[in-house]
Amino acid sequence: DTGVSQDPRHKITKRGQNVTFRCDPISEHNRLYWYRQTLGQGPEFLTYFQNEAQLEKSRLLSDRFSAERPKGSFSTLEIQRTEQGDSAMYLCASSSSSRPRDRGYGYTFGSGTRLTVV
Amino acid sequence: RKEVEQDPGPFNVPEGATVAFNCTYSNSASQSFFWYRQDCRKEPKLLMSVYSSGNEDGRFTAQLNRASQYISLLIRDSKLSDSATYLCVFVSSGGSYIPTFGRGTSLIVHP
Numbered sequence: 001d002t003g004v005s006q007d008p009r010h011k012i013t014k015r016g017q018n019v020t021f022r023c024d025p026i027s028e029h030n031r032l033y034w035y036r037q038t039l040g041q042g043p044e045f046l047t048y049f050q051n052e053a054q055l056e057k058s059r060l061l062s063d064r065f066s067a068e069r070p071k072g073s074f075s076t077l078e079i080q081r082t083e084q085g086d087s088a089m090y091l092c093a094s095s096s097s098s099r100p101r102d103r104g105y106g107y108t109f110g111s112g113t114r115l116t117v118v
Numbered sequence: 119r120k121e122v123e124q125d126p127g128p129f130n131v132p133e134g135a136t137v138a139f140n141c142t143y144s145n146s147a148s149q150s151f152f153w154y155r156q157d158c159r160k161e162p163k164l165l166m167s168v169y170s171s172g173n174e175d176g177r178f179t180a181q182l183n184r185a186s187q188y189i190s191l192l193i194r195d196s197k198l199s200d201s202a203t204y205l206c207v208f209v210s211s212g213g214s215y216i217p218t219f220g221r222g223t224s225l226i227v228h229p
Binding site for chain 1: 122124126160161162163164205215216217218219220221222
């Protein structure tokens with residue numbers, strides 16, 4: 001298992017374009033999380049899946065943001081009509097409900113996708 | 119009041135120094151606590167869990183004070199390689215297991 005993979009690593013887009021990011025979690029992890037991180041801040045929670053069910057999406061930043069996990073494996077995060085304020089690092093993490101607390105529930109982050117909107 | 123508050127620093131210390139960070143949280147339903155380390159332009163990685171009785175992992179000691187709603191991280195004998203941002207994290211009870219991160223405290227260890 002190679003950990004959590006995110007693609008692309010970097011994305012530069014023009015304002016108004018749509019972008020989609022992909023996250024492949026650790027294969028045995030049933031939970032998947034998306035975060036956004038801007039410079040000097042900690043990761044900010046966006047949304048969360050357990051298997052294919054999106055259990056929390058109220059913290060998606062606007063209706064331009066949406067996420068899917070159609071088969072309970074990989075997930076995509078889409079931002080429509082990008083704005084300069086969307087420039088940030090988008091992090092994906094996965095965990096397993098069966099992992100113990102002392103291992104941090106197995107939360108593992110991917111390397112992130114750095115989005116620059118010009 | 120923010121859910122998690124951390125002094126962003128930077129804490130600038132010489133090698134060999136002892137340094138401590140605190141993190142306060144406002145959600146009394148917080149159940150699990152962790153410290154993560156994040157190197158520049160890298161993803162956060164789990165450093166250690168935090169238990170009510172306090173716990174050590176080598177040069178690192180973590181403590182939890184539920185009455186005052188804060189956790190702490192103590193680093194002894196600082197190394198240059200300890201330079202990083204340290205993020206405090208809590209997970210609330212209720213089954214969602216969504217980690218909430220502080221903004222992080224920057225540590226710079228110099229020769």
